[in-house]
Amino acid sequence: MDINIGIAPKQREQIATSLSKVLADTYTLYLKTHNFHWNVTGPMFRTLHLMFEQHYMELAIAVDGIAERIRALGFPAPGTYRQFGTLSAIKEDDGVPKAEDMIRRLVEAHETVARTARSAFAVAEEANDQPTCDLMTQRLQIHEKTAWMLRSLLE
Numbered sequence: 064m065d066i067n068i069g070i071a072p073k074q075r076e077q078i079a080t081s082l083s084k085v086l087a088d089t090y091t092l093y094l095k096t097h098n099f100h101w102n103v104t105g106p107m108f109r110t111l112h113l114m115f116e117q118h119y120m121e122l123a124i125a126v127d128g129i130a131e132r133i134r135a136l137g138f139p140a141p142g143t144y145r146q147f148g149t150l151s152a153i154k155e156d157d158g159v160p161k162a163e164d165m166i167r168r169l170v171e172a173h174e175t176v177a178r179t180a181r182s183a184f185a186v187a188e189e190a191n192d193q194p195t196c197d198l199m200t201q202r203l204q205i206h207e208k209t210a211w212m213l214r215s216l217l218e
């Protein structure tokens with residue numbers, strides 16, 4: 064059946080494309096956070112190991128909501144590492160960074176997702192797509208708050 068929710072097909076496609084980038088960034092940040100949970104060392108081990116666990120669990124749930132919004136708009140959600148590698152703006156890591164560098168890289172990655180979500184919000188707002196605007200607002204709050212908390216560890 065055709066989708067008739069009051070958003071033109073071309074606009075639904077543009078929103079789905081923007082959301083695919085948010086999904087790829089979020090999934091890549093999920094993996095980076097899980098990686099750092101496994102590999103962090105040093106005097107802050109316990110704090111960071113547990114904090115990273117809270118963060119990757121939130122991200123694992125978040126990707127589902129983003130992918131399902133893409134589906135509700137009538138488009139396939141990307142779901143392979145190859146697609147995520149092409150779509151994501153977040154840099155992957157070589158080797159195991161020192162704990163402080165992990166925090167810096169996570170701040171940068173949360174800020175990257177925030178910028179990508181902000182672009183998706185603008186595309187959705189233009190199309191009068193309130194559910195996507197709402198979802199992007201929620202994601203922006205999480206990523207900007209998490210970036211602040213991580214940044215505070217470095218002061």
Ligand SMILES: [Fe+2]
Nearest residue numbers: 100101112116
């Ligand atoms: Fe664990």
